[in-house]
Amino acid sequence: xxxxxxxxxxxxxxxxxxxxxxxxxxxxxxxxxxxxxxxxxxxxxxxxxxxxxxxxxxxxxxxxxxxxxxxxxxxxxxxxxxxxxxxxxxxxxxxxxxxxxxxxxxxxxxxxxx
Amino acid sequence: xxxxxxxxxxxxxxxxxxxxxxxxxxxxxxxxxxxxxxxxxxxxxxxxxxxxxxxxxxxxxxxxxxxxxxxxxxxxxxxxxxxxxxxxxxxxxxxxxxxxxxxxxxxxxxxxxxxxxx
Numbered sequence: 368x369x370x371x372x373x374x375x376x377x378x379x380x381x382x383x384x385x386x387x388x389x390x391x392x393x394x395x396x397x398x399x400x401x402x403x404x405x406x407x408x409x410x411x412x413x414x415x416x417x418x419x420x421x422x423x424x425x426x427x428x429x430x431x432x433x434x435x436x437x438x439x440x441x442x443x444x445x446x447x448x449x450x451x452x453x454x455x456x457x458x459x460x461x462x463x464x465x466x467x468x469x470x471x472x473x474x475x476x477x478x479x480x481x
Numbered sequence: 482x483x484x485x486x487x488x489x490x491x492x493x494x495x496x497x498x499x500x501x502x503x504x505x506x507x508x509x510x511x512x513x514x515x516x517x518x519x520x521x522x523x524x525x526x527x528x529x530x531x532x533x534x535x536x537x538x539x540x541x542x543x544x545x546x547x548x549x550x551x552x553x554x555x556x557x558x559x560x561x562x563x564x565x566x567x568x569x570x571x572x573x574x575x576x577x578x579x580x581x582x583x584x585x586x587x588x589x590x591x592x593x594x595x596x597x598x599x
Binding site for chain 1: 513514518524527528574587588589
């Protein structure tokens with residue numbers, strides 16, 4: 368069974384631009400969660416989607432948004448990029464909803480803002 | 482505010498030896514989940530072990546076991562018979578909030594970097 372797939376692996380953008388990251392969960396998994404990992408702040412929860420609906424949300428500004436499609440694939444969008452958005456963005460999927468469930472992570476997308 | 486503290490930024494262990502990683506958390510909830518995740522240099526996070534707070538029995542997964550002290554809000558990870566492949570960053574995490582209320586999220590500690598010496 369294929370694991371969680373995140374694309375692209377690396378991305379370089381400039382301030383003010385917007386970016387879209389993609390995550391394909393393990394087949395049959397209906398929940399997708401997103402996390403931001405930085406050296407300073409560590410791992411922080413962004414949001415969780417289940418059955419195309421945002422179920423839970425962390426403490427991030429509205430520039431961070433996401434969506435989930437009917438096939439459970441998810442995208443995360445960050446608008447008006449800032450230098451502080453440079454991070455590793457991790458996506459995780461689980462069979463059922465809720466971050467208390469065992470989650471399977473992807474390899475992440477490394478986003479660098481110039 | 483709910484927090485997770487890992488007081489050991491780095492630890493090292495000899496191959497085949499046992500090591501214990503510490504984690505404490507702060508919460509006012511009575512029912513919650515605790516996790517240990519491992520992130521090797523390849524950067525993919527892997528679930529090591531999960532503990533449900535209402536279960537008094539400590540969770541175990543092969544060479545990995547936890548010492549869950551609910552009253553002390555302590556959740557340490559013991560790795561027995563350490564192997565070179567255990568070298569990684571280990572993150573303790575706490576699930577807080579209410580799924581039905583849409584406030585559920587995972588809170589992570591800062592991590593402990595484990596080195597395994599041959």
